[in-house]
Amino acid sequence: EDQVTQSPEALRLQEGESSSLNCSYTVSGLRGLFWYRQDPGKGPEFLFTLYSAGEEKEKERLKATLTKKESFLHITAPKPEDSATYLCAVPRLKYAGGGNKLTFGTGTQLKVEL
């Protein structure tokens, strides 16, 4: 059974105070890892896909990295609008391409204050 663990559960930052969120996983044969952002009462919003260890992706103040055991979401100089829950998820590859179940972590609830 795939397992995804995220830490910390909650993180409070001052505006401009950089930090990292962690996602560790136990899967049989990682084929990719997804990061999503979720605002309260909303659906997960896609941020990044990472396919292999050593890969990095960036979008504005966010940078995602992947190793063989974990992924990090680095937030540089965050702003209040970055406040959200950040979810990571891994696919269980029953089929090539689509139709694959995602296993999500519980998320890190980020609050950025002025």
Next chain:
Amino acid sequence: EPEVTQTPSHQVTQMGQEVILRCVPISNHLYFYWYRQILGQKVEFLVSFYNNEISEKSEIFDDQFSVERPDGSNFTLKIRSTKLEDSAMYFCASSTGTGAVDTQYFGPGTRLTVL
């Protein structure tokens, strides 16, 4: 930018009643999914659907649940006889099915409250 839409945004029902949650996936996507999130818990996979068939389902997706693509645009989740524990946010997602691992795009969700 194309997006997944869901209706209604909030559904309140009595225990034992049937509910149908509706989704319009992104138009060129071939794979469709339902997930749910009980308040304060993880997003959990329910079912995936391709070519008018279920391709995978979880233990949660028992005989009380069914999915259907009644026409070329809608994708529905039916719960036949709702229970209190079915109260949750239900998210529809869709993906293209191309590439080794494709990205699932989620809708805004339907909040189901069972009284």
